[in-house]
Amino acid sequence: MGRTALFLVLGLGMAMGYIGMQMYRADQDAMETQYAYMKFMFARNLARTAVHAALRSYDRNENPQVHVQTSFNGGTFELDSLQSSADLDTLRMVTRGTYAESTYVIKLKLYRTTRPFPGVNAAIGIRAEPVSFSLSGKASVDGRAYDTTGTTLLGTGDKAGVTTMEPADSANVATVGGTNIKGLPPVKVDTSVIDPKAFLDIYKNNADFFYNTPGTYSSVTWGSSSNPVIVYCNAGDDTSFSIKFTGGVNGWGILVVRGNVQFNGNLNFYGLVIVDGFNTTVSFGAAGTPGVVGGMIVAGNAGASVTLKGTGANAKVVYSPGALGKARNIGRLRYYTILDWFE
Amino acid sequence: MSSMIDMVGAAILFGVLILSVARVQGNLNTTLAQNTFNITTQTTAMSLARTIEYEISKAGYNVTGVRVTYADSTKITFRGGMAYGAAPDSITYEIGGSDSTTMNPNDSRFIRTVHSSTPISQRLGMTEFKITYYDTAGVKMATPVTGANRLAIRGINIRFRVESAEPVTDASTGLSNYNAVTWEKLTFPRNLGRPF
Numbered sequence: 001m002g003r004t005a006l007f008l009v010l011g012l013g014m015a016m017g018y019i020g021m022q023m024y025r026a027d028q029d030a031m032e033t034q035y036a037y038m039k040f041m042f043a044r045n046l047a048r049t050a051v052h053a054a055l056r057s058y059d060r061n062e063n064p065q066v067h068v069q070t071s072f073n074g075g076t077f078e079l080d081s082l083q084s085s086a087d088l089d090t091l092r093m094v095t096r097g098t099y100a101e102s103t104y105v106i107k108l109k110l111y112r113t114t115r116p117f118p119g120v121n122a123a124i125g126i127r128a129e130p131v132s133f134s135l136s137g138k139a140s141v142d143g144r145a146y147d148t149t150g151t152t153l154l155g156t157g158d159k160a161g162v163t164t165m166e167p168a169d170s171a172n173v174a175t176v177g178g179t180n181i182k183g184l185p186p187v188k189v190d191t192s193v194i195d196p197k198a199f200l201d202i203y204k205n206n207a208d209f210f211y212n213t214p215g216t217y218s219s220v221t222w223g224s225s226s227n228p229v230i231v232y233c234n235a236g237d238d239t240s241f242s243i244k245f246t247g248g249v250n251g252w253g254i255l256v257v258r259g260n261v262q263f264n265g266n267l268n269f270y271g272l273v274i275v276d277g278f279n280t281t282v283s284f285g286a287a288g289t290p291g292v293v294g295g296m297i298v299a300g301n302a303g304a305s306v307t308l309k310g311t312g313a314n315a316k317v318v319y320s321p322g323a324l325g326k327a328r329n330i331g332r333l334r335y336y337t338i339l340d341w342f343e
Numbered sequence: 344m345s346s347m348i349d350m351v352g353a354a355i356l357f358g359v360l361i362l363s364v365a366r367v368q369g370n371l372n373t374t375l376a377q378n379t380f381n382i383t384t385q386t387t388a389m390s391l392a393r394t395i396e397y398e399i400s401k402a403g404y405n406v407t408g409v410r411v412t413y414a415d416s417t418k419i420t421f422r423g424g425m426a427y428g429a430a431p432d433s434i435t436y437e438i439g440g441s442d443s444t445t446m447n448p449n450d451s452r453f454i455r456t457v458h459s460s461t462p463i464s465q466r467l468g469m470t471e472f473k474i475t476y477y478d479t480a481g482v483k484m485a486t487p488v489t490g491a492n493r494l495a496i497r498g499i500n501i502r503f504r505v506e507s508a509e510p511v512t513d514a515s516t517g518l519s520n521y522n523a524v525t526w527e528k529l530t531f532p533r534n535l536g537r538p539f
Binding site for chain 1 (some may be wrong): 345360364371374375378379381382385386392393400401404405424471494534536537538
């Protein structure tokens with residue numbers, strides 16, 4: 001009896017073990033089916049991440065590295081190949097995402113361009129009518145085309161020094177500026193100056209430097225010649241110069257000031273300066289040598305004021321198509337159109 | 344006398360044991376059947392999902408002009424090269440008629456057509472197949488999408504539900520269930536937005 005019971009228990013145990021293994025195998029099969037799909041999805045996401053990483057490298061004015069594996073989220077991604085046209089407007093790339101034993105490859109061709117840019121066909125383009133304009137001291141405005149440093153005349157592509165919306169303003173600016181305004185011609189009427197308002201949100205959302213509190217700023221550097229940036233200053237509607245830049249300020253790219261701005265001391269900005277507000281006042285203070293190389297758009301309500309003073313010889317606004325071109329090509333303002341995408 | 348009691352006791356114990364084993368065996372069979380249907384349904388769903396993802400992501404690749412040629416809530420036809428640099432194929436997905444070969448009263452055939460070849464009618468246990476479309480602004484489009492509106496399609500959301508062909512009956516409750524997998528994915532085929 002005892003022996004029979006022992007065999008019975010042993011037999012039951014073996015049967016249970018066999019059934020248990022069958023169930024475990026079934027569970028494992030189900031899990032592997034899900035896991036295989038998960039690996040495929042992860043590999044695909046990593047391959048897409050490689051595309052985004054490469055484009056973000058361009059945005060930072062860096063060259064994406066080919067055949068460099070980056071570990072991310074338990075897998076890796078890399079750029080298998082990268083080819084671009086000479087002017088970088090067409091990019092071909094092959095990316096690879098790997099997760100466990102799953103690999104996903106994407107081959108694509110992109111067209112790279114920049115967002116619409118509020119062009120300025122003068123050293124200072126004024127889009128407010130009427131405008132109050134005064135110029136004194138050694139301050140000057142020069143619409144002739146300079147190189148990106150603002151030191152050498154190009155000899156071609158000269159623009160007007162100042163453009164206004166109304167003939168009366170144009171005449172007033174010409175009288176007030178006299179020989180301190182140069183250009184082809186020094187002053188003219190140009191009603192085609194683009195209202196920069198449509199661009200401000202883009203610049204605000206992509207700003208590298210954002211000043212949201214009124215104040216005085218000095219000894220700051222915004223970007224570099226090879227890495228222009230976006231600076232956004234929200235000065236508000238305070239007419240008492242709520243944003244002031246004084247001494248040791250250097251910047252490259254796009255400087256947006258909502259409200260009033262006063263440039264004092266030694267300031268050098270290379271690119272596009274947009275001053276927009278309800279009752280805009282742009283003032284170059286009497287002290288120091290503030291300078292803008294590129295172009296400036298002043299937009300605001302009737303009565304907007306532009307005051308240029310400055311004691312130093314460099315207190316000036318000069319037109320530079322090269323500096324404006326660099327501002328247009330800020331990495332964050334580029335966008336890509338898909339020409340081919342194979343995955 | 345004592346050996347008689349032993350034998351009767353052993354018989355009772357054996358009977359209880361056999362009944363228990365039979366009950367366990369019944370439950371195990373149900374579980375195994377559930378697992379088998381589960382695996383089958385999952386494998387079917389994943390396989391179909393991979394096929395749809397593979398093909399739908401190529402919609403518009405190497406195609407000039409209209410990329411989605413037919414866009415309704417249960418049928419889609421799109422064009423796209425299925426291999427790198429390949430000429431475009433035309434692919435159609437649609438839900439077919441009811442599948443009378445299974446015990447599941449709700450399943451229908453899934454029909455996939457490549458080019459104008461004979462449609463492949465598949466018995467996958469599909470009980471739901473729904474397609475929605477999104478335009479350039481990410482707004483859901485009314486179906487069917489026709490005419491020039493098809494050029495505005497940027498996102499394609501596909502949802503399907505696959506159920507087992509046979510039900511699994513719970514021995515204790517007597518309730519029958521069909522194993523099911525629902526898959527849904529909104530895809531933005533990159534080539535649909537190409538400028539030419």
